[in-house]
Amino acid sequence: MDNLREIISYLKGKKVRFADAREHLFREREIATEDTRVEQITEQNVSGVGIKVLYENGWGYASTSAVDLDSLRRTADKALSLARYADSSAAGKVELAAEPKHVAKFATKIKEDPFLVDMSDAAGVLIQAGETILKGKDIIKAGSYLVLRNIKKKYANTEDSLIETDVFTILPQIEATAKANGEVKSRHYWPAPMNAGYEYFRGLDFRANAERIAAQAREHCFARSCESGPATLILDPEHLALTMHESVGHPTELDRVLGYEESCAGRSFATMDKLNTFKYGSEIVNLVADNTLEGGLASCGYDDEGVECQKWHIVKDGILSGYVVNRELAHRMKMPRANGTTRATKYSDVPITRMPNLYLAPGGKPLTAEELIADTEDGIYIEGMGSFSIDQMRLNMQFGGDAFWEIKKGKLTGMLKNVVYNAISYEFWRSCDAIADERAFKRAGFIxxxxxxxxxxxxxxxxxxxxxFRNIMVRRAK
Ligand SMILES: [Zn+2]
Structure with a gap:
């Protein structure tokens, strides 16, 4: 931290309006297996320092993998010269939302450091899962994937904040593929990726789930095709993760809303004139952003602008009520403070507005998942994630899934195949007429x-x- 403080003091002497320096270690280990052998183990350790400078109304960013003081000074000079150059053609005044000074530390609560456990332990568990899958009837392939990640950051800025964070992440998954009845179908077990220690991985039941997905991959091969037409859908938490990510999370990133960021289907229909009035969903729909969620993948204590992580509503009682906002754009919403969601993936990356942890709040009335199905006369229950697409404005969307079950007279009666549904994003959320209560709440997520x-x-x-969700247009994909 001493070198970072030194650089911040050096930049203060250069009359910058704001500057920060971030020492950033990204460590990741990936293990992939195929059938009963390890296919690949990779490990990356990427570390360095990124320095961001606001000079008058121009931003500059530069980074270096060499962290000695001379290299940092040269990098600070580079960021400053870029900021001065940007200022010479600045479009307008940069207003930076205030943030209290933080001298703080944040760390994921872990019991067992995953990087201290011999990798043969995890590889052994995954290979055993593969053996179990391959015992399934008509199974032709087993696979698995595990990501262990640790991100350590030190952060200092010209507002005298000094922040250290240490975040551990685990993402496991296994897959079974069956061939039967002229079809090839895969089924996955995706336990929720978590910010957690290795004890989380140890607590997962791969054996039972390996047997389950092997049987369901085969059953999928014998499933009948769905009918095309309007249908009632019950969507499981894993499936909804992708739906809310694409149709709520991305379109409410304010940099996208305002047109500063347009790559990857990057614009948005959820424009600021709709704030606090637009009916994004039915009145039971509450979508909550929460970077204070314990174990949440975006829970990092403080973001890469020195802003403390927070919790707020994106959609409240069905109405668009918030955005994901950085320090530079907060004044556009007359917000006194950004909401702590600006993050960079590696040291060389410029921190950008990133989607927070985002979840659909459980229903307020007592209702189990089983009671929800029992209350449905005719419909389709979709589990997991499949292919999807969404347009540039995040309006027209189409989703598949990992497994589909027919609901008749309140009971799951067998699997369906080739199911995709189309919707306009806000019409989809408006059609939500029941949400199971907190007993059925589950997490999923992305890295x-x-x-x-x-x-x-x-x-x-x-x-x-x-x-x-009622009256959703389902189409037979084949
Ligand atoms: Zn995304």
């Missing part, structure tokens, strides 16, 4: 959310209880 140019991959948690 590969792509944004920016050059692209950065970020991580965030989603969550939901199973929810019902």
């Amino acid at each position: 590969t959310c792509g944004k920016g140019d050059p692209m950065q991959a970020a991580q965030m948690t989603h969550g939901a209880s199973p929810a019902r």
